[in-house]
Amino acid sequence: MRGGRFTVDEELQIELDKIVETSNNNITITDEDGIILRSNPNHWTMYGVKADSYIGKSVYDLEKEGVLSPSVNVLVLKEKKVVRILQHTKTGQVVMSTGYPVFNKEGRLIRAISYSQDQTEIIQLQEQYKQLQTKVAGFQTEVEKLREKEASHRILFRSAKMQQLFKTIQRVAKTDATILFLGESGVGKSTLARFIHDQSERHKEPFIEVNCSTIPETLFESEMFGYEPGSFTGAQRKGKQGLVEQANHGTLFLDEIGELPLAIQVKLLKVIQEKKLMRIGGKDELQVNFRLITATNQDLKKMVDEGKFRLDLYYRLNVVPVDIPPLRERKDDIAILLQHYLQSINEKYDTSKKLHPTTYELLIHYHWPGNVREMENLLERLVLTIEEQIIVPEHLPFDLQKDIKETVDPPWNFDQEIIERKTLKETLEEVELKVILSAYAKCKTTYEMAEYLGISQPSVIYKLKKYKEAIKKGSF
Incomplete structure (x- = not known):
C-alpha cells in the first residue's frame, strides 16, 4: 500500500479473495506442494473442519486424516490433468469435486484449483427416483397379474x-x-x-x-x-x-x-x-x-x-x-357357470335370488341347446320376473320344463303312489336327501358341495349330519 492506496497486485489479491469467498462453487486453491492458499469459508463445514482452520493446511495431511477422501487437489498435482471424483465426507455427505491444474509459462505446475458441490440431496433424490421406479415397476407387474387373473376368471x-x-x-x-x-x-x-x-x-x-x-x-x-x-x-x-x-x-x-x-x-x-x-x-x-x-x-x-x-x-x-x-359335453362346467352368472346377475340388479336345490339339479341335467348364452339369458329372466327369493322348478319356463322331462331322467322322479302316501314335509326331505346324495357322490369337499348346491358350506355340514345314516348306506 502506497500513500493510502492499494497497489495493482494488492487490488487483484483483494478481488480474488472476494471472488473465492462469494462464489456459489466451493473453491480451493493450493500451491504446487498442496498447501491451501485460498478457499471458501463455508466449504469446509461439509468436511467437518472449522472455517478458520484450513488456510496453510496441506491437502496431503487432510487426506491422511480422512478429512478429504480422497483429495482432488492431490490427484491433480500427481496426474497434472483435470480430475473429477466423488467424495464421501465424515459428515455423511457426498461431494462432487473437479480439479484443474495451472501451469506457468515454462509449463511447470504451480497451482491446483478445485470446485466442489454438495451432491447429497441430488443423490438422495436419484435414489428415491430409483426406488419410485422400482415401485412403479412392481405396481405395473401387479396390475398385469391382476389383469391376467381378471381375464382368466x-x-x-x-x-x-x-x-x-x-x-x-x-x-x-x-x-x-x-x-x-x-x-x-x-x-x-x-x-x-x-x-x-x-x-x-x-x-x-x-x-x-x-x-x-x-x-x-x-x-x-x-x-x-x-x-x-x-x-x-x-x-x-x-x-x-x-x-x-x-x-x-x-x-x-x-x-x-x-x-x-x-x-x-x-x-x-x-x-x-x-x-x-x-x-x-x-x-x-x-x-x-x-x-x-x-x-x-x-x-x-x-x-x-x-x-x-x-x-x-x-x-x-x-x-x-x-x-x-358345447355345454352338454362338459357337464362339470355347468355348476360353476350357474353360480357365476346367478351371482353376477344378482349384483347387477341388486337382488339376492337363489336356486332351490331341486331347480339347481334340474338345470345341472338340462342339455342347454343354447349353451352358455342360453344359461345367462335364462337366469337373468328368472331373477327379473320371479318375485320370490327362491327359484323353484315351477318358475322355469314351460318349454324348458317340457324339454327336461323329455330328455332327462333325474333322481327325483318318485313313484306317484309313494308320494301320495307321504306328507309334504316327508316328500321334500326325500327330494332333499336325493339331491344331497347326488352332490356327495360328485364333489370332493364340502366347499365343492356348497358351490354345487348353491348353499353355504355350514348348511352342507348340517345336512350331511342330518342324513348321516343314509349317506353311509350310499343308496338313493
Missing part, C-alpha cells in the same frame, strides 16, 4: 375338455398366430377371443369385434374397409375409417365368418395377405397391422366343397383351429 371351467383347450389358448395367446374358433352358438367364442387379446402383446391396442352376420351385404365393404369423403351418396362428409383400419396394431375378431359374402372374402384375403387396404374412393393403399381371430358355428370345409367359402381364405384362417365343445 371370465373363463370359468372345471371339465377336462376345457382344461386342455385352455392350455392351448394360453400357448398361442402370446403369439400373433391366426386363430379360428369352431363351435355352436353361445359356447363363449367371443369371450375366448377377448381373453387371447388381453393376454397378447397387443393388449393395450384396440380389440375390434365384428359380427359378420349383422352387417348387410350392401354395406359390408364400406363398414370393413372405410371410404373417402364424397365416395357415394349418403357418405359422411369427412369419410370414414373402416373396422379393419380401427384394429390397426390391435386384434380384429370376425365372428360368424361363414356369413361373409364371397366378394368380401376376396378383399379380406388380400388384406390378410398383404396387410394393406384401400378405402372406397381412395387412391392410396393404407398399411395395417392386426392380429386376426375368427369364429364360426358352421362347417367351413363343407362350405368350401359347396363353393360357398373360398379355399384359399379357409387355409389362411385355419392356422390354429380351436373347437369349443
Whole structure:
C-alpha cells in the first residue's frame, strides 16, 4: 500500500479473495506442494473442519486424516490433468469435486484449483427416483397379474375338455398366430377371443369385434374397409375409417365368418395377405397391422366343397383351429357357470335370488341347446320376473320344463303312489336327501358341495349330519 492506496497486485489479491469467498462453487486453491492458499469459508463445514482452520493446511495431511477422501487437489498435482471424483465426507455427505491444474509459462505446475458441490440431496433424490421406479415397476407387474387373473376368471371351467383347450389358448395367446374358433352358438367364442387379446402383446391396442352376420351385404365393404369423403351418396362428409383400419396394431375378431359374402372374402384375403387396404374412393393403399381371430358355428370345409367359402381364405384362417365343445359335453362346467352368472346377475340388479336345490339339479341335467348364452339369458329372466327369493322348478319356463322331462331322467322322479302316501314335509326331505346324495357322490369337499348346491358350506355340514345314516348306506 502506497500513500493510502492499494497497489495493482494488492487490488487483484483483494478481488480474488472476494471472488473465492462469494462464489456459489466451493473453491480451493493450493500451491504446487498442496498447501491451501485460498478457499471458501463455508466449504469446509461439509468436511467437518472449522472455517478458520484450513488456510496453510496441506491437502496431503487432510487426506491422511480422512478429512478429504480422497483429495482432488492431490490427484491433480500427481496426474497434472483435470480430475473429477466423488467424495464421501465424515459428515455423511457426498461431494462432487473437479480439479484443474495451472501451469506457468515454462509449463511447470504451480497451482491446483478445485470446485466442489454438495451432491447429497441430488443423490438422495436419484435414489428415491430409483426406488419410485422400482415401485412403479412392481405396481405395473401387479396390475398385469391382476389383469391376467381378471381375464382368466371370465373363463370359468372345471371339465377336462376345457382344461386342455385352455392350455392351448394360453400357448398361442402370446403369439400373433391366426386363430379360428369352431363351435355352436353361445359356447363363449367371443369371450375366448377377448381373453387371447388381453393376454397378447397387443393388449393395450384396440380389440375390434365384428359380427359378420349383422352387417348387410350392401354395406359390408364400406363398414370393413372405410371410404373417402364424397365416395357415394349418403357418405359422411369427412369419410370414414373402416373396422379393419380401427384394429390397426390391435386384434380384429370376425365372428360368424361363414356369413361373409364371397366378394368380401376376396378383399379380406388380400388384406390378410398383404396387410394393406384401400378405402372406397381412395387412391392410396393404407398399411395395417392386426392380429386376426375368427369364429364360426358352421362347417367351413363343407362350405368350401359347396363353393360357398373360398379355399384359399379357409387355409389362411385355419392356422390354429380351436373347437369349443358345447355345454352338454362338459357337464362339470355347468355348476360353476350357474353360480357365476346367478351371482353376477344378482349384483347387477341388486337382488339376492337363489336356486332351490331341486331347480339347481334340474338345470345341472338340462342339455342347454343354447349353451352358455342360453344359461345367462335364462337366469337373468328368472331373477327379473320371479318375485320370490327362491327359484323353484315351477318358475322355469314351460318349454324348458317340457324339454327336461323329455330328455332327462333325474333322481327325483318318485313313484306317484309313494308320494301320495307321504306328507309334504316327508316328500321334500326325500327330494332333499336325493339331491344331497347326488352332490356327495360328485364333489370332493364340502366347499365343492356348497358351490354345487348353491348353499353355504355350514348348511352342507348340517345336512350331511342330518342324513348321516343314509349317506353311509350310499343308496338313493
